[in-house]
Amino acid sequence: MKRVHRAFISLAVVFAAGNASALEPDALFTKVSGGVWAVRTFDAQERPLRAGSAVVIAPGRLVTNCHVLAKASSFVIRQDNVTYGATLEYPDPARDLCQIKVANFSVAPVPLAPAGSAHVGQRVYAIGNPLGLENTLSEGILSGLRGGDSQAPLLQTTAAISPGSSGGGLFDSEGRLLGITSFGARDGGSLNFAVPIEFLAELPARAKAMLETRPSGPAAAETVRKTAEAGSGGAAGLAVPLHRGDAIEYVHTDKLTGIRTPVIYRLDRIDGDVLSFNGGGRIEKADGRLVSAPSPLGGLFDSSAPPGGWGRKDMQPGMRWHLDYTTRGRQRHELDATVGEERPMHIGGTEMNVTRVAYEGWIYGAYGGAPLTTISARFTGTAWYSVELGRVVKFDGEIQRTGSVGGSETMEFVRIQR
Structure with a gap:
C-alpha cells in the first residue's frame, strides 16, 4: 500500500508540475495585453479607413495582417490614450503578415511559443x-x-x-x-x-525577395499597396491574375451536420491558359472555366459540376439551357439551368454584383451510359456567379432521395492567399 500511495503522490506531483505554468485568464491578460495594440489606418486625406490589431514581437517592432493596412496612406498604433505613428517594414502579403516599426517605442515584446508546439485541443x-x-x-x-x-x-x-x-x-x-x-x-x-508564429522568422527574407522583384521609388510603394490588397482576402484579390503559389479559399458547409471545413485550391502549375490546382486535383482555364475536378474537395460543388463549371460570363437574365452529362464518378446528370437577375453581394468584405443561376433536375447512377432509375435522386442547386471575378462565389446544392435529403451543402468564397 505504501508503494502504491507513493507512486500516486509522485504522479500527482509530475502532473501538477506539468500544469504549473498555465495561467488563469485574468493573470494571462495582465501578462500580455500590454503587447497588443490597436491599428488605425487613414487615406491620403487623413480620413479613417480600417481598424485592426498588432502584436509587439521585438523592441520597436509589431506584426499585423497585411489586409489591415491595405489602401492606407498612413497608420498609427494606439492603446488607451497613447498613440504612435508607425511605418511598414516587412510586407509578406502572400501570408497576410506585415511587420511594422515604431520609433521611440519601448513596450516589451510578448513571449513566443516554441515552434511546432500548437496542438489540437489546447x-x-x-x-x-x-x-x-x-x-x-x-x-x-x-x-x-x-x-x-x-x-x-x-x-x-x-x-x-x-x-x-x-x-x-x-x-x-x-x-x-x-x-x-x-x-x-x-x-x-x-x-x-x-x-x-513560425512564419515570423521568415518575414524579413520573404519581404526582401518580394521587393527586389518590384520597381523602386513611388512605383514600388504603389505595387506593395496593391499586393497587400490582393492578399487581404477581399474580392479585389481574385480580380488580379493568379500566379503559381496563390491559393483560393472557400468554406464548405454540410448543412445536415453543421460541419464547416476550409477548402483550399492552391495553384501549383500554369501551362499556357490552363491552371492546375492541388497537384491536378482541380484544373481550370485562365478565365475561370472548369476543365475537371478529379479530387472533389468542395463536395457537390466539385463532384457534380457540369462541363465549364456552374457559371459563365455570357449569361443574361432569363437565359435557360439543358445539361446532360456524366461525371467522373459515373453519375449522369440531367439538369435545367435558369439565369436570374443580377444583384449585389458582399464578397470578402467587398460588395460586388453577382448573377444567380438555378439548377434543377435528376442525378442517376450510370453504367455503360444507361441510367439506373432505381437509384435516381432529385437535384437542386443555386450558384452565385461573379462576372468580374470569373467564378462562382457561393454555391448551394441539395440531393433528395425518395423523400429524404441525401445531402445539403454550401460552398462560400472566403479569400485569396498570395
Missing part, C-alpha cells in the same frame, strides 16, 4: 480589438491545424474573432504567442483562423 486565448473595443479577451480551444502553407498549418480556433481582431494575438495558456489572428469564416460561428 486552451487558447485571443486578444485584439474587435469592433474597436480595445484589448478584448476571448477564450477557446485550438480546434484544428489546417494546410494553409507547406511550412506550417493555419491555426483553427473557437476563440471569438470579429472585424478589428485581425492582427491580434492568439496565445497559449502560458501567455505565449501561437499565432496572429487573421480571419473568421463568414457566418462561421466559432470557425476562426490565425497565422502561425
Whole structure:
C-alpha cells in the first residue's frame, strides 16, 4: 500500500508540475495585453479607413495582417490614450503578415511559443480589438491545424474573432504567442483562423525577395499597396491574375451536420491558359472555366459540376439551357439551368454584383451510359456567379432521395492567399 500511495503522490506531483505554468485568464491578460495594440489606418486625406490589431514581437517592432493596412496612406498604433505613428517594414502579403516599426517605442515584446508546439485541443486565448473595443479577451480551444502553407498549418480556433481582431494575438495558456489572428469564416460561428508564429522568422527574407522583384521609388510603394490588397482576402484579390503559389479559399458547409471545413485550391502549375490546382486535383482555364475536378474537395460543388463549371460570363437574365452529362464518378446528370437577375453581394468584405443561376433536375447512377432509375435522386442547386471575378462565389446544392435529403451543402468564397 505504501508503494502504491507513493507512486500516486509522485504522479500527482509530475502532473501538477506539468500544469504549473498555465495561467488563469485574468493573470494571462495582465501578462500580455500590454503587447497588443490597436491599428488605425487613414487615406491620403487623413480620413479613417480600417481598424485592426498588432502584436509587439521585438523592441520597436509589431506584426499585423497585411489586409489591415491595405489602401492606407498612413497608420498609427494606439492603446488607451497613447498613440504612435508607425511605418511598414516587412510586407509578406502572400501570408497576410506585415511587420511594422515604431520609433521611440519601448513596450516589451510578448513571449513566443516554441515552434511546432500548437496542438489540437489546447486552451487558447485571443486578444485584439474587435469592433474597436480595445484589448478584448476571448477564450477557446485550438480546434484544428489546417494546410494553409507547406511550412506550417493555419491555426483553427473557437476563440471569438470579429472585424478589428485581425492582427491580434492568439496565445497559449502560458501567455505565449501561437499565432496572429487573421480571419473568421463568414457566418462561421466559432470557425476562426490565425497565422502561425513560425512564419515570423521568415518575414524579413520573404519581404526582401518580394521587393527586389518590384520597381523602386513611388512605383514600388504603389505595387506593395496593391499586393497587400490582393492578399487581404477581399474580392479585389481574385480580380488580379493568379500566379503559381496563390491559393483560393472557400468554406464548405454540410448543412445536415453543421460541419464547416476550409477548402483550399492552391495553384501549383500554369501551362499556357490552363491552371492546375492541388497537384491536378482541380484544373481550370485562365478565365475561370472548369476543365475537371478529379479530387472533389468542395463536395457537390466539385463532384457534380457540369462541363465549364456552374457559371459563365455570357449569361443574361432569363437565359435557360439543358445539361446532360456524366461525371467522373459515373453519375449522369440531367439538369435545367435558369439565369436570374443580377444583384449585389458582399464578397470578402467587398460588395460586388453577382448573377444567380438555378439548377434543377435528376442525378442517376450510370453504367455503360444507361441510367439506373432505381437509384435516381432529385437535384437542386443555386450558384452565385461573379462576372468580374470569373467564378462562382457561393454555391448551394441539395440531393433528395425518395423523400429524404441525401445531402445539403454550401460552398462560400472566403479569400485569396498570395
